[in-house]
Amino acid sequence: MSGFTISRRTMLAGSAMLLASTAMPTLGLAQTPKKGGRLVLAADSEPRNLNPAIVASNGVFFISSKIVETLAEASFDGKDGLAPRLAVGWEGTADGLSVTFKLREGVKWHDGKPFTSADVAFSALQIWKPLQNLGRTVFKDLSTVDTPDDLTAVFKFAKPTPFQLIRNALPALSSVVPKHIYEVGKIEDNPANTAPIGTGPFKFGEYKAGQYYRLTRNSDYWGKDEPYLDEIIYQVLPDRTSAASALEAEEIQLAAFSAVPLADLDRISKVPGLKVITKGYEGLTYQLVVEINHRRKELADVKVRQAIAHAIDKDFVVKTVFLGYAATATGPVPKNDPQFYTADVPTYAFDVAKANALLDEAGYKKGADGNRFSLKLLPAPYFNETKQFGDYLRQALAAIGIDAQLVNNDSAAHIKAVYTDHAFDLAVGPPVFRGDPAISTTILVQSGIPDGVPFSNQGGYKNDALDALIAKASETLDTSARTELYKEFQKEVAADLPLINVAEWSFVSVARDAVGNIANNPRWAVSNWADTYLAG
């Protein structure tokens, strides 16, 4: 094992990092899975509502995906990138008006009651469609769910809905909660929102605010011999430096979602007994994007936007801001998406001379002080990297004669300034790509969205051709035709630059060598961990 550690260290030092890490879980399989044990890991935030059917967000999934399961989970090798969970089969009709789910047999809720199609119907109609942050869009045309028997649920749509979209939405949007618990009283006030009851491999144990969440083994789980672990403890560590220290002191065994800052990874990868893993987040890709306020007359000119794109050295950003733990972006769909991505789009090489020429052409000559005009730049404060990229962008813009004034806000103030008040010229945002452009990507450039909707086009951009393309794709049922339309969409966005995609990144896990079966699916950190184990 020690020889392996040294060779890994050498590999990690170079830029081969991403490649090296893909090989690691395979090496980890040499250990024999063992039953029992308590996995302690770092949690940096404390979601209060733990109901993933209402709040479909990674912060909530991180904890509740072990308790409440979805119909299907993302998979590296399954058909359409999916692995069955509560559903064992799914099929859509050609008219896009109905999808049939075959459900798993012999599944029980944590309180012992049987799981049936009635639970799926209730979750879909009473929660996903009216209450869920993402489901309100994807399931907006869902009209009824028929339950011919206990193990069949047939979703009926009022308007044709692409089966591909429903399929792609399953891992994040289809958490099923028990009808018998939620049909009493108001769903939003149900006590199960803070102490969830599900079908998953782990039961909710307790939550001590500011300290920990405890999940305990579900001995009645449907997965044969699963789960391996007896307990999972999420230790709340609010300070950015705590996770690394806690790993080194062996107080925790895992820090997911980049709880260990990128700058510490090099050092921590040299600590014996710890491994750095970049796999297992392929389905949770964040995009580093420059949001543009097209109400500013300078920025309404496509030449100016192209100039800004040429002024950004994407390779430098990946190397310096993300220390190599990212990839450069070409457009609104990330490179690692297996279904929709196309590289065949207009690109903007780093070229300061060309950027300057474009700005001259647009009629914004440099003044006596070397500046063409001034802009207000608001980097989102949610990640270290978005803030650091804000600093970089300011310098990059200075090089082409644009004077950017940084405005730093906290999260609530940033959301209000950008998405409600539109008090920005440029903003740096980290939108998430959720496996299908229709879930949360087209909304970034589409027109006609009311003020105040976060992570949407609030820059006043309107492009009729693009809007028509998005509308057409949303009602195209044929999978390959729909995919083609989204390739068109990527081309149009890259050409007209309603926003500028700079880089794509996922997260990094650091774990003790004993933790096994890490990163074995593309949404590992937010999957159910039924097969995660601690080697002796």
Add this chain to the structure above:
Amino acid sequence: MTRALTLLRHRLVGSIFVLLIVIIGTFLLLEAAPGDAVDAYIVSTGGDAGMIELLRHRWGLDQSELTRLANYLWALLHLDLGQSVTFSRPIRDVILERLPNTLLLMVSATALSFGLGSALGIYAGARPGSARDRFVSIGSLALYAVPGFWLGLVLIVIFAVDLRWLPIGGIETLASDKAGLDRAADIATHLVLPVSALGFIYLALYLRMMRAGMAEAWRQDFVLAARARGLSRRRIVLAHVARNALLPLVTMLGLQSAQMLGGSVVIESVFSVPGLGRLAQEAVAARDTPLLLGIILVSAVLVIFINLAVDIAYVFLDPRVGASEAGA
């Protein structure tokens, strides 16, 4: 005794006005901050216009500022601190859960800085200008200059990561089901590092006050008289010099309690202690106005009571104080 009661009455009436000003001030300050609780919430979830409207309505944020302030004050009259939007729980419960941890941290750290600070102050002040006086004074000043979070991190690296003598953070071992004395010992172990980090910073303050007070007292006639009576140096230092220098330290104790509450925000974050300071920080980030108001209110009451206790202690320590207050 009547002097103490008069003082108490005067102070309590004044305190109510102080509290009212604190509440209204905090409310307005938080209202002036851009973004509300819904803005803070949707950072991690996103959501469409309908969902946002629904949330604003549910959390009562569609009402005007004045209505909300009036509602809050009205509820407060009935001793109701309201409901936290981020925790969806009564604020009283949320605060009561955290208050003991912060009090434990504050009281222990104050005891450390006051006790050790004044002891070292006596040690240094017993022989002003000596080598040991200089060493202690400079050492404590260096500690005072160190930022709290840095001291905390260094303590963690040395004692928790490298030596592994002490836990890196938290208030007790997680989910350990310890009880009774076992649990008390466990909590004490967890408190060593945060209390040291918080206590050592304020140590210098007491030390230097003590030392300065003693230097002053040495020049007084009663010291000369004590010497003339042939008392031992030890007795002069402890019973005459140090005792006279102690009075201003008691005042400092009251003032310092407010600062400790502020300092605990940083220390609680670094050591992951689930206390009031960290809760306040979270409440600001989440724009949970009623929760923050509740925390400020509890802290203000705490500080007022500590200072009241100090004043009452003064009445007994120094007869002149109560007389002038009561006469005014």
